[in-house]
Amino acid sequence: xxxxxxxxxxxxxxxxxxxxxxxxxxxxxxxxxxxxxxxxxxxxxxxxxxxxxxxxxxxxxxxxxxxxxxxxxxxxxxxxxxxxxxxxxxxxxxxxxxxxxxxxxxxxxxxxxxxxxxxxxxxxxxxxxxxxxxxxxxxxxxxxxxxxxxxxxxxxxxxxxxxxxxxxxxxxxxxxxxxxxxxxxxxxxxxxxxxxxxxxxxxxxxxxxxxxxxxxxxxxxxxxxxxxxxxxxxxxxxxxxxxxxxxxxxxxxxxxxxxxxxxxxxxxxxxxxxxxxxxxxxxxxxxxxxxxxxxxxxxxxxxxxxxxxxxxxxxxxxxxxx
Amino acid sequence: xxxxxxxxxxxxxxxxxxxxxxxxxxxxxxxxxxxxxxxxxxxxxxxxxxxxxxxxxxxxxxxxxxxxxxxxxxxxxxxxxxxxxxxxxxxxxxxxxxxxxxxxxxxxxxxxxxxxxxxxxxxxxxxxxxxxxxxxxxxxxxxxxxxxxxxxxxxxxxxxxxxxxxxxxxxxxxxxxxxxxxxxxxxxxxxxxxxxxxxxxxxxxxxxxxxxxxxxxxxxxxxxxxxxxxxxxxxxxxxxxxxxxxxxxxxxxxxxxxxxxxxxxxxxxxxxxxxxxxxxxxxxxxxxxxxxxxxxxxxxxxxxxxxxxxxxxxxxxxxxxxxxxxxxxxxxxxxxxxxxxxxxxxxxxxxxxxxxxxxxxxxxxxxxxxxxxxxxxxxxxxxxxxxxxxxxxxxxxxxxxxxxxxxxxxxxxxxxxxxxxxxxxxxxxxxxxxxxxxxxxxxxxxxxxxxxxxxxxxxxxxxxxxxxxxxxxxxxxxxxxxxxxxxxxxxxxxxxxxxxxxxxxxxxxxxxxxxxxxxxxxxxxxxxxxxxxxxxxxxxxxxxxxxxxxxxxxxxxxxxxxx
Numbered sequence: 091x092x093x094x095x096x097x098x099x100x101x102x103x104x105x106x107x108x109x110x111x112x113x114x115x116x117x118x119x120x121x122x123x124x125x126x127x128x129x130x131x132x133x134x135x136x137x138x139x140x141x142x143x144x145x146x147x148x149x150x151x152x153x154x155x156x157x158x159x160x161x162x163x164x165x166x167x168x169x170x171x172x173x174x175x176x177x178x179x180x181x182x183x184x185x186x187x188x189x190x191x192x193x194x195x196x197x198x199x200x201x202x203x204x205x206x207x208x209x210x211x212x213x214x215x216x217x218x219x220x221x222x223x224x225x226x227x228x229x230x231x232x233x234x235x236x237x238x239x240x241x242x243x244x245x246x247x248x249x250x251x252x253x254x255x256x257x258x259x260x261x262x263x264x265x266x267x268x269x270x271x272x273x274x275x276x277x278x279x280x281x282x283x284x285x286x287x288x289x290x291x292x293x294x295x296x297x298x299x300x301x302x303x304x305x306x307x308x309x310x311x312x313x314x315x316x317x318x319x320x321x322x323x324x325x326x327x328x329x330x331x332x333x334x335x336x337x338x339x340x341x342x343x344x345x346x347x348x349x350x351x352x353x354x355x356x357x358x359x360x361x362x363x364x365x366x367x368x369x370x371x372x373x374x375x376x377x378x379x380x381x382x383x384x385x386x387x388x389x390x391x392x393x394x395x396x397x398x399x400x401x402x403x404x405x406x407x408x409x410x411x412x
Numbered sequence: 413x414x415x416x417x418x419x420x421x422x423x424x425x426x427x428x429x430x431x432x433x434x435x436x437x438x439x440x441x442x443x444x445x446x447x448x449x450x451x452x453x454x455x456x457x458x459x460x461x462x463x464x465x466x467x468x469x470x471x472x473x474x475x476x477x478x479x480x481x482x483x484x485x486x487x488x489x490x491x492x493x494x495x496x497x498x499x500x501x502x503x504x505x506x507x508x509x510x511x512x513x514x515x516x517x518x519x520x521x522x523x524x525x526x527x528x529x530x531x532x533x534x535x536x537x538x539x540x541x542x543x544x545x546x547x548x549x550x551x552x553x554x555x556x557x558x559x560x561x562x563x564x565x566x567x568x569x570x571x572x573x574x575x576x577x578x579x580x581x582x583x584x585x586x587x588x589x590x591x592x593x594x595x596x597x598x599x600x601x602x603x604x605x606x607x608x609x610x611x612x613x614x615x616x617x618x619x620x621x622x623x624x625x626x627x628x629x630x631x632x633x634x635x636x637x638x639x640x641x642x643x644x645x646x647x648x649x650x651x652x653x654x655x656x657x658x659x660x661x662x663x664x665x666x667x668x669x670x671x672x673x674x675x676x677x678x679x680x681x682x683x684x685x686x687x688x689x690x691x692x693x694x695x696x697x698x699x700x701x702x703x704x705x706x707x708x709x710x711x712x713x714x715x716x717x718x719x720x721x722x723x724x725x726x727x728x729x730x731x732x733x734x735x736x737x738x739x740x741x742x743x744x745x746x747x748x749x750x751x752x753x754x755x756x757x758x759x760x761x762x763x764x765x766x767x768x769x770x771x772x773x774x775x776x777x778x779x780x781x782x783x784x785x786x787x788x789x790x791x792x793x794x795x796x797x798x799x800x801x802x803x804x805x806x807x808x809x810x811x812x813x814x815x816x817x818x819x820x821x822x823x824x825x826x827x828x829x830x831x832x833x834x835x836x837x838x839x840x841x842x843x844x845x846x847x848x849x850x851x852x853x854x855x856x857x858x859x860x861x862x863x864x865x866x867x868x869x870x871x872x873x874x875x876x877x878x879x880x881x882x883x884x885x886x887x888x889x890x891x892x893x894x895x896x897x898x899x900x901x902x903x904x905x906x907x908x909x910x911x912x913x914x915x916x917x918x919x920x921x922x923x924x925x926x927x928x929x930x931x932x933x934x935x936x937x938x939x940x941x942x943x944x945x946x947x948x949x950x951x952x953x954x955x956x957x958x959x960x961x962x963x964x965x966x967x968x969x970x971x972x973x974x975x
Contacts, residue, residue, distance in 0.1 A: 307473065308523060309518055309519075309520055309523045309524040310523060310524050310525055310526045310527075312466075312471055312518065312524070313516075313518055313524045313525065313526075313586070313589070314526070314537075315469075315471050315510070316469055316471060316510055316511060316515065316516040316518075317515075317537060317538035317541060317589070318507045318508065318509070318510035318511035318512060318538060318541055318542055319507070319537070319538075319541050320504075320507060320541075321502055323541070327529075328526050328529075331528060332526070332527070332528060405528070406527075407528055407575075408527055408528065408573070408575055
C-alpha cells in the first residue's frame, strides 16, 4: 500500500521531467512545421506562425503549457496532436494496447524459453546440451534484433510464404475488433515476439544458470536430499524457487526495454506499435503526443517494478518481513 | 550392552577425481554403529570426517564417488543387511533410506534450512515424501516434534520462518526435522560448532536425551575433544582420510597410541579449562588504554507507518584499563557486544558515548573517540587489528609481499628494496620462509594465512593489537601454535593485546585478565585465574559450566540426561 501511495508523486515528478525534456531542444513544433513547408518550397510568414503558436498555446510560458497538459491528463484528456490533427487519445489507444500485447507476450515467451533452458544448463553443467544452449544464447545476445528481424522475415516469406510485415493482414488493418482479427493478430505476433524475446531470453538464461548454480550447492539442498526427496521435487521446491527471485525482478527492467527496444524492430517490421509514432513525434516536437507516450511508458515501468516487487514478496518471505 | 551393529562400514573408500589426480578423501575406513551408542569421529578440517558421514547417505558432492568398501545397514538383527554402497545414489531405494532410516543434522543451522519455507513444512516434508503421513497429520507431528526439542510455543513456531529463529532454535528445528520419521541412525556433522558454548551444552543434552528415549545409534562428527569426552562411547580419529586410531573413549583419553591423537589431546588440554592458568597478572603500571563508559547505540529506525523499533544498545557503558604488556581477553556469547567494542576502539565504528584515552608511544594521550580522520592516522600505526577469517582478510589478487607491505607503503614509510627486506624479516618473524613473499595467499593453509595476517599487523611496529576471534577459524592444533607465536613475539616487540573470543579456553590460555561480556555490559572483570577458578557472577559461572571438559571421567555437561 505504501508503495502504491509512493507511486503517485513519483509519476508526477516523471511527468515534469518528461515535459521538460520534450521542450528542451531549441525551437518548437511551429518552427519545425515551417521548416518542413519551406523545404517543400512554400513560404510561411511570421504572422501566420504567431497565429499558429497562439492557437496551439505555444506562446504561453512553459509552466502554463505544462499545467494545461497535466490537468487534462488527470481527467483523461491527453491533448491534441499537431502533426496528426487528431486528439492524442485516438492515436495512442490502439497502438499502446498493441504495444502492451506485444510486450506481454514477448515477456511470457522470454520466460517460457529462459526458465527451462536455464535450469537445464545449470543442472547439467558442462554437458553437451549446456554448451549448445550457451552457444545459441551468446549468438542471441550478440546479433542485433533488427538484423534477426530481417533474416526471419526473409525466411518467413521465402520458406513459409507467410505474410510477415505488420501485425495484421491487409483486410484487417482498419477493421473493428472481431474474433477473426484476434486470430490474425496471433498469426502475425510470433515473429516480432521471437525477435524481441531472443535477446532477453538469452541474457535471462545466463542469469538463471548462474543463480541456480549458486543455489545448487547450498547446504539446505543437502538437507532436503538427506530427507529422502527425489531429485526433481528437490530441485523445483528449493533451489529453483530461490533462484527465481532475480528472475522476477527482471519484469521491472524488461518492460521499458521492450518498449524502447521495439522502436527499431517496429520500423523494420512495420508494426503499428508505439515505437515509430513516438520517434516521429519527438522529431517533430509534437509535444502532447510525445509527452503522452513517454508518460505512459514511465507509468508502465513503475507498474512493472511494483508488480515484480509484489511477486518477490510473495515468493520470498524474507522480503515480506523486512 | 552388547548389541548387534545396525550399521557396519567396512573399508569405505570415497575418492574425488580432480583433473588427473585423485583425492582420497576417505581411504579404507571401517567402523560400526550400534543402537543407543555414540561414535565420535574427530579430526581436523579436511581429514575426511564429513565425507565419511555423507558417504553413508550417498550425498557426497560431485565429483566424489564411493569407489570401494561396504556400508551394511541392518535395521533389526533378523533382517537382511542392505549394502548402501552398492545402491545407485539417485535411486528410489537409496531415497527410501534417507531421512526415514538414517537422518542427518548439518553444521550450519543458518544455511542448512531453506530460508523461504516455514519451519513446520520443512519438518513435515520428509514425512509426506516417505508417505508416512498426509499433510495435516505431518503438521501435527511437526508441532509435536518442536515440543520434543523444547522449542517454546510450538503451535506458533511451526508457522515461523528460519530467519525468525536464533541459531540454537534453528539447530533444534534441524534436529526435529531429522527425527521426524523415527530414524534408527542419526548422523550429526559438527552440529554445535557454529553455536555458543551455552547453546552447545543445551543441544548436546537434547541429543543425548532423544538418543536415550529412542535408542538411536548416533554418529557424531566434531573437532572438539571436549565434546568428544562428554558424549562419546567410542572414538574414531581420522587424519588425511584414514583412520589413525579407533578406541573406546576412556581408553583413548587415558592411553592414546597414535602420535596424532596425542597431539590432538595435548592441544585440547593446553587450551582446556583444567590446566593451571598460564599467564599471571602483570604488575599494574601506567595504562596504555583507558576506556570509560564506552557506549554504542544504534539509533531507533524511524518508520512512517509502523511503530519505531527501539534503539539497539550494542555496548552500554563499558569501562576497563589495559596496561603495558598485558593481554586482556574479552569473552562473551554472540551478540554480547564484544566485536562492537573492538570496532569502536579502532574506530571502524563511531562510538555514541564515552571516552577511549590512548597513551601514544611519545607519551601524549589522545581520546580516540574525539579524533578525526587525520588525527587517527598516527594512532592506527600503533593499534592494529587481526580479524577472524584468514581466508577473507587477505586479498587473493595480491602477493603475500604486497599484502604485508601495504601498510608500510600506504603510510609512506618504506618502499622498494627496503620494503622487500622488511617483509622478509616479518615473514621470518612469524615463522614462514623468507622467500615466500612472491606467492599468492591461496597457496597457503589456514594457519599459514593467519601468520601472514599477523605479519601484516606487525608491519608498522604496533604497540597494541586487537585480535577479534583470531584463532576461531583454525583447527585446535593450529590454534595453540598461533597463540604461542603471539606470546613469543610479545616481549620482543613490546606488544599489548586485546583478545576477543567466545572460546574461554583460548582466552584463559592467552590472557592475563579477562572481561566477561553479557548483553553489552562487562559483568565481571579480573585476573584470568580468578575468573576461571572463582567466578563471582552467576552468568560467568554458567558460561564456565558450559565449556566441555576434555575428560571423559567428568561428564558434567550431559550428566543430568544420563540414566
